[in-house]
Amino acid sequence: MKLTSLRIITKDIKPCVEFYEKAIGLTAQWFTEDFAELSTGTITIAIGSVRTMKLFGDNLTESAGTKNTIIEFRVANVDEEYERIKQITTDIIQEPTTMPWGNRSLLFSDPDGNLINFFTPVSVEAIEKFS
Known part of the structure; x- marks a missing residue:
């Protein structure tokens, strides 16, 4: 087993992604308006909006x-x-x-x-x- 990603769920994705881009000095790759990733080479920081949590089931929209x-x-x-x-x-x-x-x-x-x-x-x- 290998840990490959850590996902942060946020109510306001654009400022969150911008913060991580500045903090760790990487540019995010956007896959949809609700999901982006920053890859450090050893692990990926994934950032998703609360809307992405609906894909995993009901009642998972809190952040x-x-x-x-x-x-x-x-x-x-x-x-x-x-x-x-x-x-x-x-x-x-x-x-x-x-x-x-x-x-x-x-x-x-x-x-x-x-x-x-x-x-x-x-x-x-x-x-x-x-x-």
Whole structure:
């Protein structure tokens, strides 16, 4: 089994897609007006409008950001990314902080309230883990 995609469901797809394009520096491929994808090479971030959920069944049209899941991206320099990210959002949850497990992390949220973590391994153990 291989995890290939993470899908975000949103009430307002265009601003959400634009946010992710700016945050991760990729251009989305639009398949319909209700569905787009950004491929990082290792995983695809799919973004669908709430209307796409009707295809999976009734009563699946809610979209609410969640604080119990974090979308994580390893970046080359989290402090440099922080300077860039704060230009596109004010929803910074935690400025770059070195965590006990050896990653330096920046936590912010997308327009729907989904948590995003940009991190850079900085301890010897964390660097070894990701190399």
